[in-house]
Amino acid sequence: MWSVSAHLAMCIRVQGMSGSSYPLLCAASQRAMCMSAAGTVVGGKVEGRKGAAKESTGVKKRGVNERVRSFEEIPHTGRSGWANLVKFWREDRFRTLHKHMERTFNTLGPIYRERLGTQSSVNIMLPIDISELFRSEGLHPQRMTLEPWATHRETRQHSKGVFLKNGVEWRTDRLLLNKEVMMSSSVRRFLPLLDEVARDFSRMLQARVEKKGQGKEGRLSLTIDPSPDLFRFALEASCHVLYGERIGLFSSSPSQESQKFIWAVEKMLATTPPLLYLPPRLLHRIGSPLWIQHATAWDHIFSHAEARIQRGYQRISSSQGGRSKAGAEGGQYTGVLGQLMERGQLSLDLIKANITELMAGGVDTTAVPLQFALFELGRNPEVQERVRQQVRASWAQAGGDPQKALQGAPLLKGTIKETLRLYPVGITVQRYPVRDIVLQNYHVPAGTMVQACLYPLGRSEEVFKDPKRFEPGRWDVSREERGGGGAEGAGFRSLAFGFGARQCVGRRIAENEMQLLLMHILLNFRLSLPSAQDISTKYTLILQPETPPRITFSKL
Ligand code: HEM
Numbered sequence: 362m363w364s365v366s367a368h369l370a371m372c373i374r375v376q377g378m379s380g381s382s383y384p385l386l387c388a389a390s391q392r393a394m395c396m397s398a399a400g401t402v403v404g405g406k407v408e409g410r411k412g413a414a415k416e417s418t419g420v421k422k423r424g425v426n427e428r429v430r431s432f433e434e435i436p437h438t439g440r441s442g443w444a445n446l447v448k449f450w451r452e453d454r455f456r457t458l459h460k461h462m463e464r465t466f467n468t469l470g471p472i473y474r475e476r477l478g479t480q481s482s483v484n485i486m487l488p489i490d491i492s493e494l495f496r497s498e499g500l501h502p503q504r505m506t507l508e509p510w511a512t513h514r515e516t517r518q519h520s521k522g523v524f525l526k527n528g529v530e531w532r533t534d535r536l537l538l539n540k541e542v543m544m545s546s547s548v549r550r551f552l553p554l555l556d557e558v559a560r561d562f563s564r565m566l567q568a569r570v571e572k573k574g575q576g577k578e579g580r581l582s583l584t585i586d587p588s589p590d591l592f593r594f595a596l597e598a599s600c601h602v603l604y605g606e607r608i609g610l611f612s613s614s615p616s617q618e619s620q621k622f623i624w625a626v627e628k629m630l631a632t633t634p635p636l637l638y639l640p641p642r643l644l645h646r647i648g649s650p651l652w653i654q655h656a657t658a659w660d661h662i663f664s665h666a667e668a669r670i671q672r673g674y675q676r677i678s679s680s681q682g683g684r685s686k687a688g689a690e691g692g693q694y695t696g697v698l699g700q701l702m703e704r705g706q707l708s709l710d711l712i713k714a715n716i717t718e719l720m721a722g723g724v725d726t727t728a729v730p731l732q733f734a735l736f737e738l739g740r741n742p743e744v745q746e747r748v749r750q751q752v753r754a755s756w757a758q759a760g761g762d763p764q765k766a767l768q769g770a771p772l773l774k775g776t777i778k779e780t781l782r783l784y785p786v787g788i789t790v791q792r793y794p795v796r797d798i799v800l801q802n803y804h805v806p807a808g809t810m811v812q813a814c815l816y817p818l819g820r821s822e823e824v825f826k827d828p829k830r831f832e833p834g835r836w837d838v839s840r841e842e843r844g845g846g847g848a849e850g851a852g853f854r855s856l857a858f859g860f861g862a863r864q865c866v867g868r869r870i871a872e873n874e875m876q877l878l879l880m881h882i883l884l885n886f887r888l889s890l891p892s893a894q895d896i897s898t899k900y901t902l903i904l905q906p907e908t909p910p911r912i913t914f915s916k917l
Contacts, residue, residue, distance in 0.1 A: 427802070435483060435803045436469040442476030446638055449477060455634040458900045459788045459816035466817045472801045478638030482810040484789075486818040489801050491853040494792050494811055495860045537707055538715055538866055541700045548869050549764065550694050551602045555874045556763035558598040558607075562590070563881035565611045570886075570916050582915035584891055587735065591728040592623045598874045599723030599867075603716055604673040605696030622665040626724050629658035630902040666717035673698045674709075719867060726786050727871050729905045733784040734776055734879060736896055736910040737831040739888040744831060748772045749883045756884060763877060773876040775833030781857035783831065785815035786903045790859045815856055816904065824854055886914040 439445050448454070454461050462484060465473055472485045485491065541547050566587075574581035593610040596619055600608045610619055632655035677699045695703070697719065701712045738745040748770070755769030767773060789812035796807045805811060820828045825835070836855070858865040865871070882888070890912060897907035 437474040446478040463817040559877035584913040588909035595728040625661035734780040739890040740893040775836040778836040782819040
């Protein structure tokens with residue numbers, strides 16, 4: 362991309378952690394008296410608006426003139442951010458932030474305040490009317506910036522790239538990017554590329570099972586930790602979509618540089634959470650070794666992405682012969698980079714910034730949920746068989762067309778949603794309301810960081826029937842989509858990709874990439890597990906398994 366702030370904006374907001382962010386738009390002056398979606402706060406009372414509090418979501422109905430409780434009255438975990446931070450550090454709670462949130466909601470109810478070092482947030486979950494939060498994000502969503510990175514840039518004179526924009530400018534750029542990665546016309550173009558990579562992955566696995574598997578001829582199986590392969594799959598798939606070319610990660614000698622990129626993203630993620638809560642001044646003292654590891658990981662991410670973009674740029678420029686319209690008008694698809702270059706509406710710096718962000722955001726976010734999905738399918742053979750039956754029938758009808766095959770197998774999409782319900786890769790979705798709002802009858806001033814906490818939400822008995830059960834059928838995708846689709850259609854129970862203008866820009870790539878991989882695996886293998894015990898999870902900016910699960914792949 363170019364800027365780490367942008368990057369972190371992605372990985373952090375995106376991965377939705379309780380990130381360090383510095384709202385650029387939320388002027389304090391907006392706090393005086395503002396409209397909320399549920400009502401207007403006037404002199405501490407709500408002038409109620411019809412339908413503001415929905416019984417169906419369990420939101421407490423507020424009588425007209427009932428006093429809105431003050432921000433200070435929101436239950437909290439302790440007033441001293443520094444004392445909380447020390448406790449977190451001592452007890453290594455950053456690794457289990459998701460569990461900490463779950464416990465705190467159980468104790469304090471569905472809304473609480475937390476201070477941690479320099480950070481302060483209001484944490485909420487259903488049955489609170491989360492729509493309040495998203496309605497108040499205003500027309501100019503903000504991108505978070507990570508102040509420590511800015512410091513790092515100064516101290517190490519690291520000046521690659523540009524900062525992605527904020528506010529109105531951000532919105533304009535994002536709409537241009539959406540055309541290439543979110544709209545159905547673009548999905549149609551890149552879906553065959555993802556399908557090719559998913560098929561190759563399955564072929565590679567088949568060859569490995571044939572070579573190293575055990576069992577009788579025709580019933581060979583192999584037990585492995587598939588995570589390194591899944592990371593390579595995710596990078597290969599996203600590079601194919603971004604640059605329109607394969608990078609050969611399934612070959613017998615995959616590029617060491619790409620492997621280093623994967624490690625760097627992992628390291629950057631793992632070192633981020635503790636750094637978010639410290640003021641930059643202190644980082645050089647207290648957090649020094651961590652900070653250096655973090656900054657070094659970023660350096661590597663930048664230089665690798667930059668080199669790849671440069672190669673892609675040269676290749677595409679020469680194949681397009683300047684400004685021919687090949688890519689944009691039906692010629693060979695040259696990937697998102699080629700399309701953006703072709704359209705010429707974003708500056709080259711911004712194209713670089715966006716592509717780097719997509720590249721760094723597209724690996725762990727899909728590789729990790731795929732581990733969880735294989736694990737859950739492996740330990741739920743009946744569910745696995747049901748999904749496989751649907752996939753087989755759909756595949757047979759689709760005549761090799763991956764889009765048709767996915768459309769005919771909604772349980773695949775249900776599998777992804779169910780996986781992200783139990784294991785949301787980003788454990789929160791954050792917003793800074795641009796005006797004061799009322800949540801659960803508490804006044805929340807504009808500019809407060811409010812985060813919807815997805816891990817406790819996905820496991821709440823109040824929200825999901827039998828929440829521990831892995832049941833892709835619970836997401837009746839077709840019904841949801843008739844009702845508006847996405848998070849809203851699901852009553853904000855499905856927020857893994859965020860919501861609204863700022864939702865995950867890689868969402869369509871991720872959904873299709875993961876579904877296609879599962880489709881080809883289910884067509885070729887039966888999955889089982891050496892151990893069906895619950896999987897322990899850790900939080901490292903994303904939620905991931907403490908130890909990657911081992912999966913048995915048996916050839917069908
Ligand atoms: C299962 C996979 C993924 C999940 C669960 C996920 C989740 C999220 C979430 C929750 C957000 C913040 C949305 C919001 O605040 O409303 C986000 C933003 C973002 N994601 Fe993803 N993501 C995934 C995959 C990807 C992939 C594959 C890419 C890149 C190809 C990507 C790139 C981004 C970027 C660039 C943003 C920032 C968008 C912006 O602020 O304009 N994500 N993601």
